[in-house]
Amino acid sequence: PQPGAPLLEVERAVKQFGGLRAVSDVSFSLRAGEILGLIGPNGAGKSTLFNLVTGVSPATGGRVTLGGQDVTRLPARQIHRLGVARTFQHVHLQPDQTLLANTMMGGYARGRAGLLASLLHLERAEEAALHHEALRQLERVGLGPHAHTLAGNLALGQQRILEIARALVADPTLLLLDEPAAGLRYGEKLELITLLRRLRDDGVTILIVEHDMNLVMTLVDRLVVMNSGEKLAEGNPDEIRAHPAVREAYLGV
Numbered sequence: 383p384q385p386g387a388p389l390l391e392v393e394r395a396v397k398q399f400g401g402l403r404a405v406s407d408v409s410f411s412l413r414a415g416e417i418l419g420l421i422g423p424n425g426a427g428k429s430t431l432f433n434l435v436t437g438v439s440p441a442t443g444g445r446v447t448l449g450g451q452d453v454t455r456l457p458a459r460q461i462h463r464l465g466v467a468r469t470f471q472h473v474h475l476q477p478d479q480t481l482l483a484n485t486m487m488g489g490y491a492r493g494r495a496g497l498l499a500s501l502l503h504l505e506r507a508e509e510a511a512l513h514h515e516a517l518r519q520l521e522r523v524g525l526g527p528h529a530h531t532l533a534g535n536l537a538l539g540q541q542r543i544l545e546i547a548r549a550l551v552a553d554p555t556l557l558l559l560d561e562p563a564a565g566l567r568y569g570e571k572l573e574l575i576t577l578l579r580r581l582r583d584d585g586v587t588i589l590i591v592e593h594d595m596n597l598v599m600t601l602v603d604r605l606v607v608m609n610s611g612e613k614l615a616e617g618n619p620d621e622i623r624a625h626p627a628v629r630e631a632y633l634g635v
């Protein structure tokens with residue numbers, strides 16, 4: 383998509399878990415080339431919103447469109463194939479597999495019928511292409527020299543970067559990051575900011591959930607603030623810092 387073109391549209395999204403409305407009537411949109419931050423206290427509904435955008439756990443109400451296409455009811459695999467990749471709040475890696483093998487899994491997931499079927503049906507040429515692509519993405523995020531190390535040997539910060547490489551193998555237009563800086567040291571956070579800016583400059587649109595306010599305010603173009611399942615505010619970092627309801631409910635000032 384052209385920079386600035388509407389990419390993701392979430393319209394009055396609702397996610398009901400029994401009696402709990404984890405996401406309640408939330409609307410926002412994301413333009414190609416933007417970095418949008420999603421913030422709010424624990425339990426605000428941020429990860430749930432990620433799950434309904436990615437099809438992991440679909441909305442019980444409202445609509446999600448991607449480049450104008452309604453994806454509200456599409457399975458995760460199909461949304462992934464449309465160019466949406468993500469990382470999870472808790473690291474999802476195979477510790478006894480190499481970085482290369484872990485990164486390649488981001489491509490299998492995009493296959494026709496899930497991981498197992500893809501492994502069985504993957505042509506040798508496809509396998510070679512995926513291998514090449516995984517190495518390329520590891521180099522892109524700075525983990526190239528460790529391609530043949532076991533993922534379990536990495537420090538937490540590097541594991542989080544590895545998850546980004548795995549998401550990038552699918553060549554996403556939209557990348558969703560759920561607390562990518564959790565547990566990272568200061569220097570690793572600076573490297574993460576540099577990496578995410580570089581990805582954006584390469585045409586990847588980014589939606590990021592992050593608790594580190596310094597990091598998020600430095601990185602993003604706009605923010606959506608959630609509280610108790612609802613959208614509390616939306617705006618650029620200066621507007622959010624000055625927003626009375628945000629200061630009261632979230633920043634605690």
Ligand code: ADP
Binds near residue numbers: 423
């Ligand atoms: P956040 O990521 O903002 O911390 P979540 O989206 O994880 O918040 O959770 C929002 C609310 O929804 C919380 O009250 C949480 O307990 C609830 N919740 C999340 N997932 C489920 C689920 N699968 N079943 C029931 N309740 C859930």
Ligand code: MG
Binds near residue numbers: 428430471
């Ligand atoms: Mg969460």
